[in-house]
Amino acid sequence: MEKKKIGIIGGGISGACLGYHLSLYDNAEVIVFEKDTIGGASTAKSAGTVCLFDDSLRNRYWDVRLYGFESYLKMEAEEKGSAGxxxxxxxxxxxxxxxxxxxxxxxxxxxxxxxxxxxxxxxxxxxxxxxxxxxxxxxxxxxxxxxGYFDGTMISNTYAKKMQKNGGTIKTGVKVTEVIKEGDKVTGLKTDEGITYDFDVVVDCTGPWSKFTGDMVGLDVPIWxxxxxxxxxxxxxxxxxxxxxxxxxxxxxxxxxxxxxxxxxxxxxxxxxxxxxxxxxxxxxxxxxxxxxxxxxxxxxxxxxxxxxxxxxxxxxxxxxxxxAEPKDFLPILGETPVEGYYLATGYGGNGVIEAPASSRDLAKLIMRGESTPLLEDWAFKRLMK
Ligand SMILES: Cc1cc2nc3c(=O)[nH]c(=O)nc-3n(C[C@H](O)[C@H](O)[C@H](O)COP(=O)(O)OP(=O)(O)OC[C@H]3O[C@@H](n4cnc5c(N)ncnc54)[C@H](O)[C@@H]3O)c2cc1C
Structure with a gap:
């Protein structure tokens, strides 16, 4: 079976959770590159609250909230403490x-x-x-x-472990220094190990760094x-x-x-x-x-x-x-960008722990099957383009 090669930049909750959801597809070959440690950046500073009801995420996105909450409850039930x-x-x-x-x-x-x-x-x-x-x-x-609240770093590491069990690869202490394009299409990336990797799709999961990683493909990622x-x-x-x-x-x-x-x-x-x-x-x-x-x-x-x-x-x-990392409407940016093969899963702002599971589930489906969802349509990059 021909595999689809996906490179993920960033191993916070966004990258680790997406890596896991992609690893559930048997034709996905996934590598997560994290320049530091898994779940060690904004994710580690998070309060980790995933409340059944509050004003942080509109009720329109109830299913996102519920899927996040229940994903972590299941994680915790499988292994106590694994979601903190x-x-x-x-x-x-x-x-x-x-x-x-x-x-x-x-x-x-x-x-x-x-x-x-x-x-x-x-x-x-x-x-x-x-x-x-x-x-x-x-x-x-x-x-x-x-x-109550969860531990974003524990969750990220649990997703990373589950992804590796499914055959995915995690590279920590490895910084992506260049995203390679042929014509207008992304074909791979280079790291500070001096290695070049070929990919069909590269997903930017770097949260507050997306402003800088986007520059590597000439993309102005609209986050503050x-x-x-x-x-x-x-x-x-x-x-x-x-x-x-x-x-x-x-x-x-x-x-x-x-x-x-x-x-x-x-x-x-x-x-x-x-x-x-x-x-x-x-x-x-x-x-x-x-x-x-x-x-x-x-x-x-x-x-x-x-x-x-x-x-x-x-x-x-x-x-x-x-x-x-906040887009001007305080909602994430998920999915395709004007650069072919360069996807975003960023802009989670103050809700990344709540939102990562449902976003990753839907984005993995888009990448692996080409099928969009109402959530991806709501949170698409193109809504922010003038
Ligand atoms: C104080 C605080 C409280 C919060 N409270 C909540 C809450 O109660 N509930 C909730 O749902 N959310 C909360 N959040 C938000 C949530 O924590 C974030 O939305 C989420 O952690 C963002 O995850 P991320 O993976 O997008 O980013 P990050 O965790 O920042 O991960 C990005 C990763 O990319 C890596 N990276 C960057 N550039 C490169 C490169 N070139 N090569 C390789 N790796 C790279 C970085 O090292 C980093 O590890 C809070 C956030 C903060 C700061």
Whole structure:
């Protein structure tokens, strides 16, 4: 049987998950090139929340959310810890009627799929779930005990392992330095090992690096970087006496991280025209920790003071900065590009953990069978072309 040769640049959750989905086709020959370690870049900085309902991904994409969530649950069931699931539940706070409507639809969808979910307006009950919250100025909150957050690095490594079991190859510590074209068509790539590889298809899964890898084929990949500044707080008294759920407001979110609390400004509240929020920066210059701006911690502390006053006196333990790759409509870019044979699976922004499984499933089908899907049509490169 003639095999289709696919080279994937980038071994974050996007590349590892796509590699696995491609390896399920017996005529696919897949190599993932990762210049560093699997799941070590933006994926490692992620909060990893995959909530059954919140405002991070529109209900229109419910199936994407559900496929992601259930893929990781199955992974975790096959081998405990392989997706790093922490089942804390999620509390999504309705601060206005629009958010309330989104939450209520999300709850109905989750219940239809067999999960628990309730919309709570009894403020004492909300405080039972999260004693440190302020229930002033809120309409209610959606709550489920069934979800929580996962570990993006564990998931990426599990997908890489599964892909290798299916015959795929992973090359870590290998940087792609050139994408080779014959005429207008991509035919392979070169790496910093000095080796040339022939491919029928090359997929750019480099997230925040896509701006730079796209240059190798003369493609202007329309992404911005939004700053993802995460802060780890040690609550007053050092240890909370309750299970801190994933807590979602339109402006920010919080979750437990061991005995600490992780907080971050939400990606949909970032303004691509504000140079404090967004720009084009070099992800290779990011420090491993720190590098954050006072603006973000001040913003988050103001949010906590108004919304979760019980933890505002926490100590700041550590912080990190990462870049999220965001197209202007905050949705990924998947599939073919104007360069024949050069595909993109990038621009996952603040939702890559949720979105990678469904995106990879559909993109693998397109690459291997030439069959498109409604999701690929929605998230196609061509929507961003003027
Ligand atoms: C603070 C923070 C919180 C987040 N919270 C959530 C959340 O709660 N839920 C959610 O779903 N998502 C969340 N996200 C988003 C999610 O983490 C990202 O969308 C996702 O990790 C992006 O994955 P990726 O594979 O596209 O990119 P990356 O993980 O950055 O991987 C790209 C890889 O490409 C490699 N690479 C680049 N250039 C080359 C080259 N030339 N050759 C070889 N390799 C190369 C890099 O080394 C890197 O490993 C969050 C992100 C951050 C930063």
């Amino acid at each position: 699931f922490d089942k804390t539940g999620t509390l999504v706070v309705a601060t206005n009627e629009q958010v309330e409507a989104t939450i209520k639809t999300g709850i109905a969808l989750a219940k239809a799929a067999g999960y628990n979910g309730e919309y709570i307006t009894d403020k004492d009950r909300i405080k039972e779930i999260l004693p440190d919250i302020s229930t002033e100025n809120i309409l209610g909150a959606g709550y489920t005990q069934d979800d 970087h939004t700053k993802a500044e995460a802060f780890f707080l040690c609550p007053p008294g050092k240890k909370l006496s309750y299970t801190f759920p994933v807590l979602k407001y339109p402006e920010f979110y919080a979750l437990r991280a061991g005995d600490n609390i992780f907080i971050c400004k939400s990606h949909l509240s970032m303004d691509l025209n504000n140079p404090m929020h967004a720009g084009q920066w070099d992800p290779d210059k990011l420090p491993a920790t720190g590098g954050t701006d006072d603006y973000f911690i001040d913003f988050l502390l103001d949010q906590l003071e108004a919304k979760v006053p019980g933890i505002v006196d926490s100590g700041l333990v550590s912080s990190w900065l990462s870049y999220r």
